[in-house]
Every structure is written in C-alpha cells, then in structure tokens.
Amino acid sequence: MTAHLKKAEVHCHIEGATPPELALRQARKYGVNTSAIIRDGAYVWDDFTSFVKCYDSVASLFRTEGDYALLAETYLTELAEAGAIYSEIIVSPDHGNTIGLGADAYIEGLAAGMEAAKAKTGIESRMLITGIRHLGPESVVSTAEYAAALRHPLVTGFNLAGEERMHSVAEFARAFDIVRDAGLGLTIHAGELSGAFSVRDALDHVRPSRISHGVRAIEDGDLVKRLADEDVVLEVCPGSNISLQVFPDFAAHPLPPLYAAGVRVTLNSDDPPFFHTSLAQEYEIAAHVMGFEDGELNRMTRTAIEAAFVDEPTRQRLLAMLHM
Numbered sequence: 001m002t003a004h005l006k007k008a009e010v011h012c013h014i015e016g017a018t019p020p021e022l023a024l025r026q027a028r029k030y031g032v033n034t035s036a037i038i039r040d041g042a043y044v045w046d047d048f049t050s051f052v053k054c055y056d057s058v059a060s061l062f063r064t065e066g067d068y069a070l071l072a073e074t075y076l077t078e079l080a081e082a083g084a085i086y087s088e089i090i091v092s093p094d095h096g097n098t099i100g101l102g103a104d105a106y107i108e109g110l111a112a113g114m115e116a117a118k119a120k121t122g123i124e125s126r127m128l129i130t131g132i133r134h135l136g137p138e139s140v141v142s143t144a145e146y147a148a149a150l151r152h153p154l155v156t157g158f159n160l161a162g163e164e165r166m167h168s169v170a171e172f173a174r175a176f177d178i179v180r181d182a183g184l185g186l187t188i189h190a191g192e193l194s195g196a197f198s199v200r201d202a203l204d205h206v207r208p209s210r211i212s213h214g215v216r217a218i219e220d221g222d223l224v225k226r227l228a229d230e231d232v233v234l235e236v237c238p239g240s241n242i243s244l245q246v247f248p249d250f251a252a253h254p255l256p257p258l259y260a261a262g263v264r265v266t267l268n269s270d271d272p273p274f275f276h277t278s279l280a281q282e283y284e285i286a287a288h289v290m291g292f293e294d295g296e297l298n299r300m301t302r303t304a305i306e307a308a309f310v311d312e313p314t315r316q317r318l319l320a321m322l323h324m
C-alpha cells in the first residue's frame with residue numbers, strides 16, 4: 001500500500017485530467033454529442049494521433065473561466081485526497097484561444113481553481129504553459145512570447161508537448177530562449193514517442209532542468225550516464241507509456257534501470273483518465289509491480305519538490321512537509 005505516502009507530481013496536462021463524468025456534464029451543458037469520444041465511461045482513442053484528437057474534443061467542452069476553475073479544482077482536490085502536496089499542471093493557452101475564451105481568461109480560470117483547491121486541501125500547485133509542437137515553431141514562439149510577458153505568480157514554467165515526431169528540437173530553440181530569458185523553468189517532451197536522439201537534442205538545444213518522459217534514453221547507455229551526471233530530472237509517466245505502447249508492459253518499463261543508474265526520476269500521471277491511471281496508481285505500480293520500497297518512492301517525491309518550478313521558501317516548506 002502506498003496510500004500513506006505523501007506524493008508530488010510535476011507533469012499532468014490539465015485537460016487530460018478531466019474525469020469522463022465531468023466531460024459528460026460539460027457536454028450536457030453545451031449540448032455536445034460525445035458518442036465519438038466517450039464510450040462506456042471511458043475515452044475513445046487507439047494511438048497517439050487519435051488520443052490528441054480526443055484530447056482536443058474534451059478541451060473544447062471547457063468554454064468559460066468558471067469551467068476551467070471547476071476543472072482545476074476538481075483535479076487538484078482529488079489529488080490532495082490521494083496524498084499529494086504539490087502538482088504542476090501543464091496548461092495550453094492555445095485551447096483558450098481556440099474556444100474563443102482567450103488566453104488570459106483561460107489562465108485566470110485555472111488560477112481560481114488552483115486557489116480554491118489550496119484553500120480546501122492545502123495542495124500547492126503551479127502552471128507550466130506549453131507550446132504545441134505539431135502547430136509548428138511559429139505558433140510555439142507566440143506561445144512562448146505570451147508566457148514570457150505574462151508574469152503570473154502561478155505560471156512558473158514552460159513545456160513543449162504534442163507530436164514529438166514532427167519538426168526537430170532545434171526549430172524550437174528560439175521559443176525556449178524567450179522563456180529562459182523571462183526566468184521560467186524549462187522542460188520538454190522528449191524520449192517518449194521518439195528515441196534517445198530526441199533526448200540528446202533536447203539537452204543540446206533547450207538545456208532544460210527536466211525532461212518530460214525521457215524514458216527512451218534507456219536505448220543509449222552514454223545518454224543515461226549524461227542524464228545522471230548532469231542531474232537532469234525525468235518526469236516519468238509509466239501508465240501513459242504502457243497505454244501508448246511505448247513499452248509492451250510494466251515489466252519492460254525502464255524506470256527501475258534508470259533509477260539504478262542514478263538518474264533523478266519522478267512519478268507522474270500525464271493524462272490520467274485517458275491512460276486509465278492516477279498519481280496514486282502510479283505509486284502503487286512503482287511499489288508493487290516494479291518493486292520500489294517506500295524509501296525509494298519518498299526519494300522520487302523529494303526529487304519532484306527539489307526540481308519543482310517554485311520559489312525557494314515554497315520549496316523549503318514543501319520539503320519540510322515530507323518529514324512530517
């Protein structure tokens with residue numbers, strides 16, 4: 001059992017955290033037919049491309065500040081009930097723009113939900129704005145410019161998500177330069193759908209402190225050593241990787257050998273209901289399927305706090321909570 005452990009995660013896409021029941025409620029509110037995206041209470045997709053399509057349809061069910069506040073509050077409250085003290089949610093102002101809400105109202109709605117969850121449960125959270133890779137480098141530069149200018153206290157980082165097999169990392173270097181200069185924390189999806197080369201490219205062109213996934217670094221021993229030597233933190237999402245068939249099963253997942261090689265790793269849920277998981281379940285699988293002991297799981301939680309994009313007093317307060 002891992003229910004008693006304190007937990008933290010630094011990688012969850014907020015629209016991807018929508019419980020199907022909430023999506024159904026939103027669909028009723030807006031008169032949207034969901035038969036193509038939800039069947040028998042579960043999201044319908046069968047590969048990364050159809051996953052993104054389903055994800056975008058779910059995102060389109062959130063149309064007001066209040067809708068986004070409800071989503072953030074719902075997710076973070078449930079996470080806190082599972083023992084989480086900290087969460088970084090990946091947010092995409094592009095979704096706010098697409099639905100006609102606008103980026104500022106999108107961010108303010110999420111922030112209101114994060115504050116409501118904190119008031120109820122104590123959970124601390126931050127937002128990472130993400131560029132969407134398959135929309136291309138120009139779109140990601142605009143998103144980076146928006147993130148750099150925003151200066152919202154709860155927006156502390158930048159990510160690049162989406163179809164990893166499109167474009168080269170080098171094409172996004174300028175976007176990351178913009179947000180680095182603005183003082184945002186940097187992480188990037190790599191080594192999930194693409195191989196070890198994508199992790200090396202990310203390190204060389206973006207210089208992030210963390211990599212979203214990064215697990216396919218296991219294909220290259222020198223790269224694994226580089227990750228360990230350079231203290232790069234991996235945001236590992238085992239349930240997501242199995243659902244998307246990056247690895248055939250949990251027995252083949254590289255989390256244990258990465259950990260054994262001294263790579264700093266964290267446990268994350270990615271898009272929990274899409275991948276039939278939750279942060280609590282990721283801890284359970286790490287314990288009971290991968291064989292990690294409580295002390296090792298606590299070390300992953302500590303790594304998440306150490307690598308979190310928060311100010312130092314907040315980090316010290318969260319680290320102290322791990323000892324309580």
Ligand SMILES: Nc1ncnc2[nH]cnc12
Pocket residue numbers: 013016055161162163164189192240270271
């Ligand atoms: N697992 C994932 N990989 C890349 N982009 C995403 N967007 C939402 N979930 C994602």
Ligand SMILES: [Zn+2]
Pocket residue numbers: 011013161189212270
């Ligand atoms: Zn992700």
